Amino acid sequence: EVQLVESGGGLVQPGGSLRLSCAASGSTINKYWMNWVRQAPGKGLEWVANIKQDGSEEYYLDSVKGRFTISRDNAKNSLYLQMRSLRAEDSAVYYCVAGYGWLIDYWGQGALVTVSS
């Protein structure tokens, strides 16, 4: 079973950038599709992006396409989310999640991103 720990969250101004990291332990991530899922305050869960085991395929929520980039480094057992041109509506807790295929099995505890001036 894989354990996932997010880092890199914080306060950023609208239009700014932030990079989230997710460190995995207990298992290698190269067997999993990796995802980012977010939850804004008072809202439901929203899938953001995912990436295939070898990094050859990526999929994004329409509202983040062109602004967010998901990437992974299997050698470092890590997942990343580069976020640019951030908006207030991107404020949320971001969860690193993993699974076999697109089924989500494992969740991190989340990193809070606040976009505000």
Add this chain to the structure above:
Amino acid sequence: EIVLTQSPGTLSLSPGDSATLSCRASQSVSRNYLAWYQRKPGQAPRLLIHTASTGAPGIPDRFSGSVSGTDFTLTISRLEPEDFAVYFCLQYATSPLTFGGGTKVEIK
């Protein structure tokens, strides 16, 4: 995008009762790729059911899932005290993956 609508929003029940939770999809979910999760405050969500009706490893058999067309149901028979939580569904058949809004099962 497949929209998942969960009902009811809240279910007030007593230990020993059975709970029936609904997740209705706005269109067909290919291969019934619909999962159910349990979520408690301060904890990571726990996968209960995948492919509409297959229990995840280690999940008690009082949790069961079923499907009829685009209507998915999670049934919890004989509620235990630890079952009072929020339950949500996820469709993982089509991008974007989408979640239901959740059903809170609370103690009556």
